[in-house]
Amino acid sequence: MNTDAQNGIDYAMLQSRLGYKLRRAQMVYFDVFFEACAQEGITPGLFSILAIVYHNPGLTQSAVSAALDVDRSAMVAAIDKLEGMEVIERRKSKNDRRSYALYLTKKGKAFTEHLNQKVEAGEQRFDAFMQEGEREWLLDILDRIIEARKGS
Amino acid sequence: MNTDAQNGIDYAMLQSRLGYKLRRAQMVYFDVFFEACAQEGITPGLFSILAIVYHNPGLTQSAVSAALDVDRSAMVAAIDKLEGMEVIERRKSKNDRRSYALYLTKKGKAFTEHLNQKVEAGEQRFDAFMQEGEREWLLDILDRIIEARKGS
């Protein structure tokens, strides 16, 4: 039960842990995500930026970094790269001349939608291992766990 | 639904993704794990080593690195640190003089058990957000996802 059949090593103290299994399962999905991104010459972190700007055009760099919980300084190289790929653009803000408003280019919108569909298709592979309704149940219980943190 | 009430930013393309929710939920549990480890002056990575050696005394450094899927070279500093804490010890292997056999010290066993209980207690906080039997079902579905990768 607690033994991994592949190498005969006993993972007992890790296997029984829900956090450990969540991590392993998340890694399975991350591999799909990473691979889909890699095929399009991007990283998961950069896709996250595109996804945020796609649904929230006009955000500043700082707002995006806050939304993704990374430091402002990390955004500079990231936006530079996305701008180099011509999928995002910095527009000088009118109200506040210190900041840029971020927008996806036409190419960027199509790129983001294409990548999103690709990841979605990749994830669907695992639906075969779930019974009817289990996916919704899983999403629901994960939501409860995520919400549970907030009341800490 | 797809909007985070906290900052008014629309995470739609990420929120709908099962992989993203798995990551968020995993981070909730990881915070508990990390905090419990930090209070004992250790890291999650080092605890994983202790957990493996606890259940598999006598493994070589290379075997542990393979079990945890990290490079051999990363083990050196890690075992150095655990040895410095007097929770693990390298014993010269008799059969193969190139390698060490790893064992927990008496202190190391107690330390590992204590830490394990601490993490377990921390995780139990989230059981309140699950119905009867849901935890077992969740472990089961996560196992199916983890196993699904192998047949890729």
Add this chain to the structure above:
DNA sequence: TATTGTTATACTCTATAACTATA
């Protein structure tokens, strides 16, 4: 004074390559 974007810097984690001593 505070904030935006930026740069320089450092720190962690991990991977690669090369070395030594064994096998």
Add this chain to the structure above:
DNA sequence: TATAGTTATAGAGTATAACAATA
């Protein structure tokens, strides 16, 4: 020749601190 442990090194990823322009 291949493997175990080691070392040096380099690459991500991310955080901190400081600066100029602007608020």
